[in-house]
Amino acid sequence: MDDYREAAMRWLQDGECLLRSDRFGGASHAFGLAAECAVKHAMDRLPGGERELPRRHLPDLIDDGKRWFSGRTQRGLYQLLNSTGYMEGWTIDNRYRGDDAFDVEMAERYRDHARRTCRAANLGA
Numbered sequence: 001m002d003d004y005r006e007a008a009m010r011w012l013q014d015g016e017c018l019l020r021s022d023r024f025g026g027a028s029h030a031f032g033l034a035a036e037c038a039v040k041h042a043m044d045r046l047p048g049g050e051r052e053l054p055r056r057h058l059p060d061l062i063d064d065g066k067r068w069f070s071g072r073t074q075r076g077l078y079q080l081l082n083s084t085g086y087m088e089g090w091t092i093d094n095r096y097r098g099d100d101a102f103d104v105e106m107a108e109r110y111r112d113h114a115r116r117t118c119r120a121a122n123l124g125a
Contacts, residue, residue, distance in 0.1 A: 004044060008037035008123055012114055019111060024102035025094070031110035032058055032090040035117040039065045042077055042121035057092040077120040080113075087113050 015030030036058050043053055046068060054064045062081050069078035080086060090110060094101070118124070 002040075002044075004037045004041035005123055008034050008041055008118055008121070011037060012118060015107075015111060015114065019104075019107050022104075024104055024107040025097065025099050027107040028090070028102050028110050029095050031107065031114040032087060032092075032094070034114040035087055035090075035110075036061060038114070038117040038121040038123055039077070039081070041123065043068050045122075058087050058090055062086065077117070080116055080120050 011030045011034035015027045015034060018024075018027035018030055039058075039061055040053055043065065054061060056064060065081045066078060069075070069081070087110065089106070
């Protein structure tokens with residue numbers, strides 16, 4: 001069974017370790033996965049019955065999240081997903097790019113977005 005909460009926290013911690021080791025590509029990827037898992041955790045916790053979670057990655061998941069959270073108790077998460085520049089440039093396909101495509105500023109920006117997403121999803125990060 002999928003455990004999006006645990007996965008989000010694991011990817012966030014892994015990203016921190018990679019960032020401390022100046023492994024910006026891996027860190028950036030891990031932070032994006034942390035944010036994605038946090039959004040799916042929040043989606044899975046919405047009241048109103050069973051529903052199938054989208055099998056998408058960021059950035060495609062952003063539009064799904066905005067639809068799911070619009071007008072609901074997860075207002076902070078909706079606002080974050082709707083903010084300009086949220087996880088801008090992150091895509092699951094970044095894992096195939098060379099190391100020169102990543103830098104510390106990018107990794108730190110994704111870390112900030114992942115942390116904010118985890119907090120908005122009530123994961124306590």
